[in-house]
Amino acid sequence: MAKRRNSILLTIVLTSVFWVLAVYLFNTLPQLGDNRVQGQETRNNLFAEDDARVVIGPPKGHTSKPETEEEKNGAGEKKDGAMAADKEPKSEKELRVKTGYTDYGFNKVASDAIALNRAIPDSRHPKCRTRRYPDNLPTCSVILIFHNEAWSVLLRSVHSLLRRTPRHLLTEIILVDDFSTRPHLGVQLDDYVSSLDGKVRVVRQKSRMGLTRSRMAGAEVASGEVLVFLDCHIEANTGWYEPMAARIKADRSNVVCPTIDVINQDNFNYEGVGDAFVMGSFNWNLIFKWRSIPSRIRKEDVQDETSEFRSPTMA
Numbered sequence: 001m002a003k004r005r006n007s008i009l010l011t012i013v014l015t016s017v018f019w020v021l022a023v024y025l026f027n028t029l030p031q032l033g034d035n036r037v038q039g040q041e042t043r044n045n046l047f048a049e050d051d052a053r054v055v056i057g058p059p060k061g062h063t064s065k066p067e068t069e070e071e072k073n074g075a076g077e078k079k080d081g082a083m084a085a086d087k088e089p090k091s092e093k094e095l096r097v098k099t100g101y102t103d104y105g106f107n108k109v110a111s112d113a114i115a116l117n118r119a120i121p122d123s124r125h126p127k128c129r130t131r132r133y134p135d136n137l138p139t140c141s142v143i144l145i146f147h148n149e150a151w152s153v154l155l156r157s158v159h160s161l162l163r164r165t166p167r168h169l170l171t172e173i174i175l176v177d178d179f180s181t182r183p184h185l186g187v188q189l190d191d192y193v194s195s196l197d198g199k200v201r202v203v204r205q206k207s208r209m210g211l212t213r214s215r216m217a218g219a220e221v222a223s224g225e226v227l228v229f230l231d232c233h234i235e236a237n238t239g240w241y242e243p244m245a246a247r248i249k250a251d252r253s254n255v256v257c258p259t260i261d262v263i264n265q266d267n268f269n270y271e272g273v274g275d276a277f278v279m280g281s282f283n284w285n286l287i288f289k290w291r292s293i294p295s296r297i298r299k300e301d302v303q304d305e306t307s308e309f310r311s312p313t314m315a
Contacts, residue, residue, distance in 0.1 A: 077119045104150045106233075106265035111152045114268055117159040122238045123261050123272035125305040129239070137245040139171045141224030145214045146232035147178040148185065153233040155192070160235040162197050169241060171224035173200045175232075176217055179208040235263065235270070247308055257314035259290075276305035280313040288315055 093109065100108030122129065142161055146154055154175075161173055175193070177185060193200050203218060215229055226248055228241070244256040259278060262271040277298065278290045293302065293309060301309035 077115070100150070103148075104153070106150075106153075107267065108150050108152070110266070110268045111150060111156070114152070114156070116152060116155045117163060118156070118235075120160075120235055120237060120270045121272070123270075124237070124239060125276045127304060127306045128243070128276075131243075131306050133242045133246045134249065137169055137242060137249055138225035139169050140165075140226040140228050140241060140245065141172050141174060141218075141222035142170070142228045142230060143174045143176060143215060143218035143222060144230050144232045145176045145178055145211055145218070146180065146185070147208070148180045148182045149232050151184045151189075154185075157230070157232055157234050157236075158196070158200060160237075161230075162199070164236045164238050165241050169245065170199055172222070174218045174222060175200070175202045176214045177202060177204045178210070178214045179205050233263075237261065243308070255314070256308070257311065260315050277302065279309065279311045280315050282313060288313070 097107055097109045100106065100111075142165075144154075144157060158173055158175070161170070175189075177189075180186075190202060193202055203221060205214060205217060209217065218229075219227055226245060228244075230236075240258060244258060247254045247256045257280070259273055259276075261273055263269070264271055273290060275290075275292070277293045279293050279297075281289050281291045283289055297309055301307060
């Protein structure tokens, strides 16, 4: 029995060492086909500043009028995805769609056809919509990391956060550029951000640093009481922040994660998880999956559909 236990322990240790080395090599070695000299030259032509962690933000006092969900009725609103309805030849559009999948991993044509501030359905359980939270919740700095991300997806993330986060709780949105080289993420992004709400700013990395170190760069300049790390291709839904903030207010050592809905990569249809009793998990291929809450945890933690519960993973 002891021999079997030692064998299992050795396997776990070796597996852990393998993944640590893999992550280290991924973050330190140049990527195949990545011309760093050419990338640096391209970046110098695209960006107004080339110093480490240049922070760019809008003029003080600038505000923008928010639109309500009911006012939105264009392509992709409420739930359904959309494709661009234009006179472009089918063959050319198919090529653009294929290029989008190659460059970004999703249908960029569909994303570009949808408004940056589209309305989405409130996918919360009905009981969650009536649950009340304290007024004096901690403020937050939302940190998004991007590298060569598509314009419409990145900006839709920003607009959704501005529209659906209580203004008095949102200190700032920090966009950390992990050394992007695409033209639209240079001066064009700076100009766009300067026209937005005064809570959005850009932090630029001097070289490719990877996800974790870029998150730390955002954290270093953040001033909110809570740090929220999100992907740069998300859409925040109604009431997304208050439940998590309440858990942190109850115990500042809590690290919280929401249930995450799905945006269809092919047509950008907004799809809810559908089940309130799900938790994150990984299969043996380390692919993240939603699964039903195990009976033991449900029995100990879950009273109803609004209950928070312990989880070993976060997406």
